[in-house]
Amino acid sequence: MTCTVPLTWQPARLAAPVLSALLALLPAAAAAAAAQTAAATTFTLDLLSPKDQPTTTRDFVNVLGRTLPGAGVRVAGEPVPVYATGVFARDRIPLVQGLNRIVVEATSASGHTLTQQLDIERIMPPAPVVWPVDRLALDGASLRPAEAVTVAPGEAIEVAVRATPGQHVEARLPGQRWQPVPEQGAASGSSGRYRALLHFEGTDDVEPAPVQLRLVAQALPRGAGPRQILTQTPGAAGQWRRNPERLYVAGPDGAALLHGLHEVRLGGPFLAELPPGTLLHATGRRGGHLRVQLSPDTSAWVAEASLLAAAPDTRPPHAAFTTVSAIGNAEGDVVSMPLAARVPYAVNALTTPEGRQYLEVDLYGAHHAATWVSQRAGAKLVRELHVEQAGPGRVRVRITPLAPRLWGWRVERTAGVLRVLLRPAPLLDPTAPSPLDGLRVALEAGHGGLDNLGAVGATGVPEKDINRWTADALKAELEAAGAQVVMVREGDDNPDLRERARRVDTSGAELFVSIHANASDTTGGFLRVAGASTFYKHAPHRELAAAVQRRVLEQTGLDDFGVVGNFNYTPLRLTTWMPAVLVEQAFVSHPADEARLLDPQFRARLARAVRMGLEDHLRSSR
Numbered sequence: 001m002t003c004t005v006p007l008t009w010q011p012a013r014l015a016a017p018v019l020s021a022l023l024a025l026l027p028a029a030a031a032a033a034a035a036q037t038a039a040a041t042t043f044t045l046d047l048l049s050p051k052d053q054p055t056t057t058r059d060f061v062n063v064l065g066r067t068l069p070g071a072g073v074r075v076a077g078e079p080v081p082v083y084a085t086g087v088f089a090r091d092r093i094p095l096v097q098g099l100n101r102i103v104v105e106a107t108s109a110s111g112h113t114l115t116q117q118l119d120i121e122r123i124m125p126p127a128p129v130v131w132p133v134d135r136l137a138l139d140g141a142s143l144r145p146a147e148a149v150t151v152a153p154g155e156a157i158e159v160a161v162r163a164t165p166g167q168h169v170e171a172r173l174p175g176q177r178w179q180p181v182p183e184q185g186a187a188s189g190s191s192g193r194y195r196a197l198l199h200f201e202g203t204d205d206v207e208p209a210p211v212q213l214r215l216v217a218q219a220l221p222r223g224a225g226p227r228q229i230l231t232q233t234p235g236a237a238g239q240w241r242r243n244p245e246r247l248y249v250a251g252p253d254g255a256a257l258l259h260g261l262h263e264v265r266l267g268g269p270f271l272a273e274l275p276p277g278t279l280l281h282a283t284g285r286r287g288g289h290l291r292v293q294l295s296p297d298t299s300a301w302v303a304e305a306s307l308l309a310a311a312p313d314t315r316p317p318h319a320a321f322t323t324v325s326a327i328g329n330a331e332g333d334v335v336s337m338p339l340a341a342r343v344p345y346a347v348n349a350l351t352t353p354e355g356r357q358y359l360e361v362d363l364y365g366a367h368h369a370a371t372w373v374s375q376r377a378g379a380k381l382v383r384e385l386h387v388e389q390a391g392p393g394r395v396r397v398r399i400t401p402l403a404p405r406l407w408g409w410r411v412e413r414t415a416g417v418l419r420v421l422l423r424p425a426p427l428l429d430p431t432a433p434s435p436l437d438g439l440r441v442a443l444e445a446g447h448g449g450l451d452n453l454g455a456v457g458a459t460g461v462p463e464k465d466i467n468r469w470t471a472d473a474l475k476a477e478l479e480a481a482g483a484q485v486v487m488v489r490e491g492d493d494n495p496d497l498r499e500r501a502r503r504v505d506t507s508g509a510e511l512f513v514s515i516h517a518n519a520s521d522t523t524g525g526f527l528r529v530a531g532a533s534t535f536y537k538h539a540p541h542r543e544l545a546a547a548v549q550r551r552v553l554e555q556t557g558l559d560d561f562g563v564v565g566n567f568n569y570t571p572l573r574l575t576t577w578m579p580a581v582l583v584e585q586a587f588v589s590h591p592a593d594e595a596r597l598l599d600p601q602f603r604a605r606l607a608r609a610v611r612m613g614l615e616d617h618l619r620s621s622r
Contacts, residue, residue: 043068045106045114048087048458049522057125060092062525063118064458064591067106074105083595087458091525095122131164131192136215136229138163144195145235148208150285156197157237159211163229165190168216173198173237174209181213200239208238240283247310248290249342250278255307257300257344261289268568271300272346275413279310279317279342294344294364295393317341319366321395324385328378335382335399335420341365345418347411349538349576357406357540359399361420366395381422405621406540407510408577423577425621426510435618436611437482442509442578444571445471445487446516449494455519457588458526459598463517464492466597470585471515473600473607481611488514488571497570504575511544511614512580514571517597518561519589530590531559532606535567535582537575543620544579548613555609556602558586558593579617583610 049064050056063075066086073082075090082088093102102118131137142162149157159171159181169181181196200206210232217227240246255278257271274280280302284291289301319341326335343365351357368389375382383402390396399420408423428435447454447464454463475485486507488500495503504512520529534549536542545563553560561584567573572580585606586593596602 043071043106043108043112043114045104045116047104047116047118049526050118050120053120055121055123056095057123059095059122061095061100061102061120062089062091062522063093063102063104064089064522064526065104066458067114068108070109072107074103076102076104081592083591085459085591085595085598087591087595089458089526089591091527095120097122097124134221136164136167136217136220136226138215138229138231140231143213143231143233145211145233145237147235147287148238148285149235150208150238150240151200152240152283153203153242154199155284156199157211158195159198159213159233160193160195161213161215162192163194163215164220165192166219168218169194170214170216171196171198172212173200174206174211176201178214203241204239205241206237206239208236210235211237238285240285242283244281244316245314246282247314247316248280248282248292248307249310249314250274250276250280251306251308252276253306254278255280255302257292257294257302257346258289259300261286261301264568266568266570268573269566270568270573272344273574274344277342278344278413279314280307280344281316292344295391297391298364298394317343317365319343319363319395320369321363321366321387321397322369323372323374324370324387324397325372325374325376326379326382326385326399327376328380331421332424333379333381333422335385335397335422337361337363337397337418337420338416339363339418340416347409347420349406349409349540351539351542356400356404358401359406359409359420359422361397361399361418362390363395363397363418365393367393368395381424405543407579407621410505410577426618428618428622430622432482434481434483435615435622436478438484439482439511439618440484440486440507440509441478441614442486442488442504442507442512443471443475443478444500444504444512444514445489446514446582447494448489448492452494455517455588457519457594458591459594461588461594461598463519463588466517466585466588466603467515468492469600470597470603470607473603474513474515474610477607477611478614481615498574501571501574504571504580505577510578512571512575512578513548513610513614514569514580514582516582516584518584518587520587522589526589526591529561530587530593531561532556532586533561533564533584535564535569535572535584536580537565537567537569537572538580539565541579541581544614544617545581547617547620548581548583548610551609551613551616552583552606555605555612556596558596561587 045067047065069086073080073088076093080088080090100120104116107113139162144160170178171181172178181194184193184195185191213231215229255274259269259271280292282290283293290304293299324337346362348360370387373385381401384400386398388396407425410421412419445467456462478485488503532552534545536545549563588594
């Protein structure tokens with residue numbers, strides 16, 4: 001970047017010591033506002049992005065900057081909006097090959113002009129890798145398996161490498177013979193990508209060890225380098241024979257079952273949360289996870305660090321499911337399933353096409369022997385209990401409530417019984433101006449602390465502060481409506497996610513709302529993604545999320561980023577005792593959204609919208 005004129009013009013302002021003293025007397029939020037006002041009196045032009053990027057291979061560039069609010073800005077000759085924060089952006093400015101000079105010009109209301117030049121050279125992308133034609137070569141980073149893999153007999157192990165095209169590649173699993181690894185796409189031209197799915201011969205245990213690979217010259221000129229390369233994979237491969245007694249037990253913090261292993265930002269999708277002591281039959285390993293066989297038709301993955309090896313004399317658990325009953329108590333209805341065996345289970349909340357909600361409890365390692373399905377007269381919430389053999393070694397108990405909506409449920413496991421507690425909807429005062437009157441609401445401001453800032457936009461204000469300000473505004477709204485509010489985290493503390501979920505569960509609340517702000521990858525543009533969204537995990541909570549989202553859009557004018565389900569944010573996932581939603585207010589990565597989020601009046605409107613959405617849902621639940 002090169003400057004063509006001085007970049008700062010400052011009117012008279014308070015001396016720094018005086019200003020600092022005044023700021024020190026103000027509360028944190030007021031001090032932040034005063035600091036913003038003081039900064040706004042300084043006419044500057046700062047380019048925030050790109051920084052230190054003299055060259056690029058892309059055919060466009062996105063420009064982000066900041067100046068005095070109210071100034072006019074042109075980027076590459078085009079006027080762009082300047083938001084209340086002074087931030088401006090222009091996306092996807094075209095670049096030609098070679099040097100591109102982009103002029104950014106800001107003009108204050110008083111007519112002062114500042115200019116910056118941004119020089120970006122667009123260069124050709126690097127040429128694709130060309131394999132040498134006079135010698136063998138391979139890419140060590142492409143070797144697979146890259147992590148420890150243990151499989152069951154008959155299960156394949158992927159072996160792969162990128163190497164000189166047109167050659168002969170073989171691999172040998174530990175203790176096995178050499179097997180060919182064919183080149184992929186060789187029929188349409190050599191690709192240099194070699195891959196095979198290899199199996200162990202026999203069914204015995206094989207101690208994990210690296211896979212041996214050799215690349216043998218088949219199409220090299222005479223006199224070329226070595227005719228063979230021998231190497232091994234960074235990951236080890238092994239086999240476990242079919243052994244139902246290879247048992248592990250969930251450790252003191254329990255264990256989370258996953259459907260598969262993959263990169264998902266919030267770690268899911270989750271199949272179940274298992275309590276300490278649950279027995280699991282391991283059939284494979286990949287990296288730090290074990291594959292466990294829950295029933296003949298269902299397997300899952302679990303972090304090995306959450307398990308302990310079962311005692312050597314532990315027998316595989318199996319349950320003969322004989323009885324289930326429902327009885328009422330002070331909290332609601334209790335569905336009891338005697339279950340002495342420590343078998344794994346999963347509880348899912350579902351909705352019929354007609355909108356009725358119900359629970360399904362899958363018991364793994366069990367068979368259906370129930371001839372005793374009873375409901376006591378004191379049970380006021382359960383309409384029907386149904387038991388079926390849903391699959392080999394898998395019993396399913398369906399719990400259908402009387403009401404079309406489930407308000408809350410909780411699962412408790414003791415040494416001999418699995419209990420599912422159903423919670424009734426709260427009693428609302430029909431004479432109160434707001435259905436929130438007398439209700440308790442758990443409220444979480446996302447992120448917090450020194451190391452968990454959340455997303456940070458162009459102004460540098462961290463998401464944790466925005467969340468806290470909106471949560472405080474929502475607290476005031478709820479209390480004005482007569483609700484009791486429990487703050488999941490106070491001040492700037494940063495409890496871990498499971499502790500937040502525990503605080504919600506023990507708060508006695510009837511509703512849970514988590515407040516966050518969203519952010520997106522800006523490589524495609526700063527103005528590309530904007531708007532509000534409301535998230536939920538469990539199907540019965542969708543209606544609450546939809547009610548809040550409708551009001552937020554109506555009251556704020558934000559773009560609609562949608563109602564998002566099956567969201568695996570831990571406090572949402574673990575909160576089932578009450579309806580739970582997460583409000584992503586807007587995108588701090590979008591300059592217009594960020595400016596709104598930094599406006600106290602906008603946050604007040606947003607908080608009012610969330611309160612109205614909660615009230616709408618409560619009224620529809622009567």
